[in-house]
Amino acid sequence: MEPPAAAAESAVTVVEISEPTAASAGIELIDQDVMQLRSMPLRARRVIVRLESAAVVFHSVNLRLRVRTRTSVRKGLLAYVTFGPHAHGTANGLPVRPGLMLAAEPEAEASFVTDAGWESITFLLPPQDISAHLAARRRESEFRLPQGVETLQVTAEKVRELFGWGKRLVDIAARQPALFNERKNERVAAHVELLETLLATLGAANDFEPDRTDRTRQAQSLIVKVAENYALSHTGDYLYVSDLCRVAGVSERTLEYAFKDVMGLTPMTYLIRLRLHRVRQALLAATHGSTTVSAVALDWGFWHFGDFSRAYKKCFGELPSDTLRRKPGEPQR
Numbered sequence: 001m002e003p004p005a006a007a008a009e010s011a012v013t014v015v016e017i018s019e020p021t022a023a024s025a026g027i028e029l030i031d032q033d034v035m036q037l038r039s040m041p042l043r044a045r046r047v048i049v050r051l052e053s054a055a056v057v058f059h060s061v062n063l064r065l066r067v068r069t070r071t072s073v074r075k076g077l078l079a080y081v082t083f084g085p086h087a088h089g090t091a092n093g094l095p096v097r098p099g100l101m102l103a104a105e106p107e108a109e110a111s112f113v114t115d116a117g118w119e120s121i122t123f124l125l126p127p128q129d130i131s132a133h134l135a136a137r138r139r140e141s142e143f144r145l146p147q148g149v150e151t152l153q154v155t156a157e158k159v160r161e162l163f164g165w166g167k168r169l170v171d172i173a174a175r176q177p178a179l180f181n182e183r184k185n186e187r188v189a190a191h192v193e194l195l196e197t198l199l200a201t202l203g204a205a206n207d208f209e210p211d212r213t214d215r216t217r218q219a220q221s222l223i224v225k226v227a228e229n230y231a232l233s234h235t236g237d238y239l240y241v242s243d244l245c246r247v248a249g250v251s252e253r254t255l256e257y258a259f260k261d262v263m264g265l266t267p268m269t270y271l272i273r274l275r276l277h278r279v280r281q282a283l284l285a286a287t288h289g290s291t292t293v294s295a296v297a298l299d300w301g302f303w304h305f306g307d308f309s310r311a312y313k314k315c316f317g318e319l320p321s322d323t324l325r326r327k328p329g330e331p332q333r
Contacts, residue, residue: 011051011187012177017044020067021281029055029124030071030079035277037066037113037264041317047170049180051191054125058170060084061118066264072109077124078145079104080198082163084119092149093221093262094214098156101205103146110149111225113262121166123198133195143202151208154201162201165193220258223248227255231271235278238301241267275300276315283323293320 017023020042023034027048036042043062048055055077061067073079081091081102089096090113102110106127112120127145134140169190172179179186210218227244234243244267245255259267282296294305297320302308312320 010177011049011180012173013046013048014174014177015046017046018042019284021277021284023069027057029057029074029077030122031074033070035068035273036315037068037273038064039314040065042067047174049169049173049190051180051187051194053129054123054191054194056166056169056194057122057124058166059118059120059122061114064116065114067112067114067118068263069112069114070109071112073104073106073124075106076126077106078127078130079108080123080202081110082121082123082159082166084117084121084163084167085160086117087119088115089113089118090217090221090262092151093217093219093224094151094208094210095217099154099159100208101152101154101159101162101201102149103152104149105146108146108149111221113264119167121163121170123162123166123194125195125198129195130199133199139203151210152202152205153208154205158201158204162197165197169194217261220261223250223255223258224262227259227267228270231274235274236299239271241271272311273315275302276312279312279320280316280323283320284326286324288325291324293324296320296324 013027015027018041020034020036023032023044027046029048034042042065044067045058045060047058079102081104083091083096083100085098087096091100091102092110094100104110130143130145131140134143180190226248230244230247231239241252241255245252248255250258255267259265259270263270265273279296279300279302282291282299283293286296293309297303297305297308309319316323
């Protein structure tokens with residue numbers, strides 16, 4: 001794999017995201033599937049700083065919007081995720097809290113539900129980078145590389161320092177991109193600081209030990225993930241809540257509690273919201289004159305066009321006909 005600094009034209013990328021169905025566009029480091037869980041326009045920000053073989057990715061979401069994000073790391077990269085001091089939400093079902101961070105192996109996927117004040121910073125680097133430095137320091141026994149997605153518990157102060165370092169980096173890079181786009185020395189210096197700060201944080205990390213409430217939330221998150229995986233793989237089918245109960249192996253009441261606690265939605269509302277997002281993807285991908293809103297709506301099981309249009313506008317802030325008329329790449333008005 002090419003080093004992140006060489007994989008794009010510039011070392012710094014700043015993107016204002018208003019389109020949930022295109023959240024992964026223009027980023028070669030992670031894959032994202034985003035779904036709005038509340039009906040209001042999406043306003044999110046992503047800043048990427050590529051530092052030689054590593055990269056730092058910052059995400060924030062507008063204060064009152066609830067979003068479900070499924071994020072997977074690209075092949076060849078480890079990910080360590082930290083959260084802002086005022087962030088509210090869940091990571092793989094666990095409430096975000098001081099001292100919590102995630103470690104993910106290449107191609108592993110994590111699920112996030114963001115609430116008020118959400119900010120996260122992901123540190124990405126090749127596994128061999130960490131292994132080589134640990135071997136040189138004779139500290140191999142202190143660490144093991146993550147398997148899948150693992151939750152780590154560190155002191156709140158250490159995580160705050162790591163997040164704060166990343167936030168300072170992305171803030172400076174967003175204000176002065178030329179500092180990193182045009183100056184290799186600055187990228188190398190920041191890369192060294194990243195590795196040292198990260199290794200110091202990991203040196204104080206322990207495996208997270210969930211309590212009874214945490215285990216319940218993790219179990220609910222797994223139920224939602226199994227049901228959601230099934231729904232995502234059968235988006236062209238007309239699904240019943242019974243189908244989700246069957247595939248998750250739980251009762252309707254358990255399924256409903258899980259979806260309400262994790263997503264803030266009932267299973268049926270979730271299925272409708274999922275289909276609305278798939279309609280939007282189809283409308284954005286279509287060229288004007290090649291299809292109609294009604295044809296796409298029918299493809300996704302919306303037979304009452306008035307109800308569909310109202311639900312679509314409430315979710316995305318525009319009528320489906322406005323989405324279809326928009327030219328590729330043209331921003332929402």
